[in-house]
Amino acid sequence: MKKRIFTKIFNDKNLPFVELRYSNNTKHYKNHIHNTFSIGMNLKGKTIYSNKTKKYEFDVGMLAIVNPKEVHSCNPVTKEPNLYYMLYLDPNWCYGIQKSIFKDLEGFKPFEEDVLYDEEIYTDFKNLCNLLFSEISYKEKEQKLIQFFTKLFKLYMKESEQKKENKDFEKIADYLEQNSTENISLEELSKEFNLNPFYIIRIFKAQKNITPHAYLLNMKINRAKKLLKEQKSITFTALECGFSDQSHFHRNFCKYVAATPKEYKLNFVQD
Template sequence: MKQKTFTKIFTDEKLPFLELRYSNNTKHYKEHIHETFSIGINLEDKSIYTNKDKKYDFDVGMIALVNPNEIHSCNPILETPNLYYMMFLDEKWCYGIQKSICDESNSFKAFPKDILYDEKLYNEFKDLCETIFSDINYFEKENELINFFTELFRPFLKESTSKIDDPIFEKSIEYLKENYKENISLEELSKEFELNPFYIIRLFKSKINMTPHAYLLNIKINKAKEFLKKGLSIVNTALECGFTDQSHFHRNFLKIVATTPREYQLNFI
């Protein structure tokens, strides 16, 4: 029986720098280029990955990386469809992430390898792709993208070690504390303080080693713990802390407190 093929593409106007393809097909591509930085994995079966003048037997567990304007192709070896994720990222966005790591960067630095053999990174990228296709809000998706690509680019950049002394940090902290019920995006924060969003990432990383979104999430969870101790219902606690729904609240509470909201509240009843 012939296996059904499909292609699903994720885009979001709130994440304009990103396109993600989830596909299962037998199509063969001619060598081509993208203006984006591209990264992909196979979930099933093998393919032949070519990048410039090199060819690789590309298998499950490997990560393919393609710098902007590099000629490449990736085609299945067998006649059966191979299942894969392929992500395309705007070069300027990637440069912003690199700049947040290394202040000396003045343009996008090409990734030094065509292929990676890294089980941990492979699984993290797979999880990231599943997260992007999930129904969680775009703030969380953006945060996961920032975290993953910071870790991907960091090893081959000269990381800035100097601490940034900027009074805007304390003001932005107060702003997040005052507006913890809101889901404040990186773009909104950058507009509020008239700063480059990637400078804000670097500022927060330099001061507290987390992204602004991760910090805001911690404020929300700490507020939630206060409400739960006072006996507020889990539903109302989630609403008071600005979570979009109960599952969103439950997932993030468990992630940070290592117990469910209900289990936590039972300690105080």
């Protein structure tokens, strides 16, 4: 007996940002694009999922992720119809969810993965699709959509590595400035921020082209210049800025200011 081919589509004027297709269509699609952010799943059967230049053997238990305007297709492997859900979302609605999680975002952030192998998320998505076709109110459906996509984006849409590096650098640089009277080692920074010492060196070289130690020395010298302007003694300034002795202070001050502490201080003597 030939299987009945069907397609059901969920849409609601109260939820204009979402559309859901439930189908066992056997048609083959050419590579195409959508303006939506889309997620699909197979309930029965296998397909070949293509996204840009990659192809995946797409099976039950997997989720296909398609960013807006990505060239893709998803076609059955056999003549038997595969049963599937395909959800389409307005990227601006998605951006609203993303923005609630990542405050610095200035637009929709594309998903990095084409395919997810996550049993919990797969089950949650299946339940969400079933629920959208149910008789509950549109407000309840909206809440479930928000809950699911908040969870999805939190789990998988990490901030960019560059933004993370920028934030790590800013935190460490601020810490060094606030504690410039101390002699803070790389190992101490590593423990304080729970970061690999080689990573700390790399982000300082990338941001300022100097080492963390050199950055701390700069903070010490800047503080020393301020104290000398206030006519504090050279001995007091050296100790206050965390230098081991006056000779150590003199040597480093000359390197960074191209003048001795005494020469620098004399420029600010009031007649």
